[in-house]
Amino acid sequence: MKNLYLDCQSGISGDMTLAALIDLGADMEYILSELRKLPIDPFIMDVKQIEKKGISSKSLVLHFTEEEHKHFHHHTTPTPSHSADNHTHHHRHASAILKMIRESDLSDRVKERSLSVFDVIAKAEGKIHGMDPAAVHFHEVGAMDSIIDVIGVALALESLDVDKIVASPVPTGHGKVMMAHGLYPIPAPATAEILTGVPLADFSVEGELTTPTGAGFIKALVSEYGSMPAMQIEKIGYGAGKKDFDHPNVLRVMLFETKENYSTETITVVECQLDDMPGEAFGYLMEEALDKGALDLYYTPITMKKSRPGILITVLCKPESAFIMEDLLLRETTTFGVRKSKWERHILLRRFQKVETPYGTLTVKIGFKNGEIYKISPEYEEIKKVARKHFVPFMEVYRLVENIATEQITK
Template sequence: MKNLYLDCISGIAGDMTLAALIDLGADLGYILEHLRKLPIDPFELEVEPVEKRGIAAKKLLIEFPAQERQQPSPTYLFKMASHDDHQHRKAEDILQMISDSLLPERVKQRSMAIFQVIAEAEGKIHGVDPKEVHFHEVGAMDSILDTIGFCLALENLEVDEIYASPVPTGQGKMKMAHGLYPIPAPATLELLKGIPLADLQVQGELTTPTGAGILKALVKDFGPIGAVKIERIGYGAGHKDFAHPNVLRAVLIQKERDREREKIIVLETQVDDMTGEALGYVMERLFEAGALDVYYTPVYMKKNRPGTLMTVLVQPDEAGRCEEVLLIQTSTLGVRRSEWTRTILDRRIVSVETPYGKIRVKQAIRGGQVLHQAPEFEDVAQLARQCELPFQEIYQEALNLASQRAVK
């Protein structure tokens, strides 16, 4: 499994991430081939070698020959529509363009995830529906190329998971479309909720909405690089010059075995005065809040009263939401929280074509080997009803076909 570590030593921006991955070894020809198939304005994209305070890096250059190039604030990519809507692109239209494109499926998913979180952040700041958020035309083109180009570079490098360091944002104020705003920009700060920040005292913007969107949508975990095997390193340069190297460092890594352990939060509380129906409702709300697993254990409490121990497994970022559900939706007076680690297997869904119809099969994988697998219950049950055949007969047929594919 190939993984990427983004070392945000000077913040992060869309152009820096794409340039860093090209410096890392992503094929620019592959990226351009796919970008030129999109229904967007003609563009020229290239990278040039630069030096930033003694560090050799790549800098991204984008030009649009068909339009007069202006310099909108790179920190304020989205804004509300005005009377000249023909100069704007709706976030909804950009998402639809990506969905309808011939881009690789994982590139679509990653690109849409980034645009979606940025649209949601901008929509919240401006008080509008995320679908109605508009891109300024030139800023939209830059962001489309940076974002989709970055996701294409990930695909070209066969990157599966992304990790990142804490990120500095810069400080001060800057002029934007609606006036003088603090740094980080409001939408950037909204996107950075839950992401650890680094302290770097620099006047100016270091992290842009697109950069923050990449972190929010795609990064699995934040922290030091940890125990890994480093394969390659690339540097992407920003356009500004500071007293420090204005670069983003991208590191292609291979996880060591102990890094396969995933950090999770375990929440626990126990109650003795709730009905089974109420507990079932709470479980539904916990899963809606992001719980990985929820289970109830019969226990004896004070005065020998039978009660229920409620246990919730959840990712650190979602722990607060699940804790709130327990405090509001149950009769508990407090919730215990502990940090655990767990070893998990890689998972994937494959589809097999049986004589009865298509069935999805969930597979658990380690080191490229399928350790165990199981057909999806709903798929099997639906076909069993339609064909009026025993459930187990269809289940076993799907399992046999999946096993034959795994051996090949």
């Protein structure tokens, strides 16, 4: 199991994170090839080696074609970030970005991580502006370079096969910064909202150390906060910010590999039971819960007081999503109350692998323990696309890919 530690001594931003992961060893060709499959503006991405107060680090270099830059320049106002090439492309609504990711050919884990980052940012922006998160009109994270940062980081994590992410407390900086809507205090409103519940570091520096995109990584992808884990370091990478301070403006990332046979994590279970809700509402509730980050949701038939048949609704989620799920149940069901508890779950270690099939290269998820493979599961979205494209029954494609993967991987 591979663990990543984000050492955010000088804050965190999108370009710093992507550059640090590439410095750590993420395959840049893989990242670029996957990004170029998406319906986004043509771009050129590279990294260069620079020095920040004596620390050799990688700096992300991102360029768009001049035609695209000219076309979109008059539509937008620049928003500050650590990136020197914070291009002023057209802004996109959260719903459009999420739809693009969901409909892409990215692997399930890359989709999940990308969607979770944009989701926490959209919810923060929605709260600040008093609007539905889906209708949020992104500024910084709607720019093409920040979309590339977010999805690029998810791809880099996949390239490194990172299973778990831990982070240090996060400094934000102080002072004021000019943004699209005017002069704002640091941390910017979106950054502050995203970082609710996240431990902050006491590091008094004038300037923006953590951007909304960086805060989004911390809130959406990190499962624990604290000091460096007591494990053997496998590799270290450094990503440089574009600003210069009296301290090294770098993000340090460290890769650890544990010998655990399975992963242990704490989840929150939110429940309620009711006997007076129409069946159609249950389908809507499940869609909403999964869209808002629930790990799973299921319904159990039960017998309630006065022998009335009822339904027990159980939602599994990450601890930081518990409030969202409680509010969802109170708003979208007929219940007058919810209860929650913390559970510990053990899950098999997993990795994703490509296999060659008569329908092309497809992805399978492998669950293993003690080096022994326990499960091989084809990815649902890919099987669905193949079944529809070739007019073949879903289960026929699923079993074929499962058998081919088992033969290729276990031989």
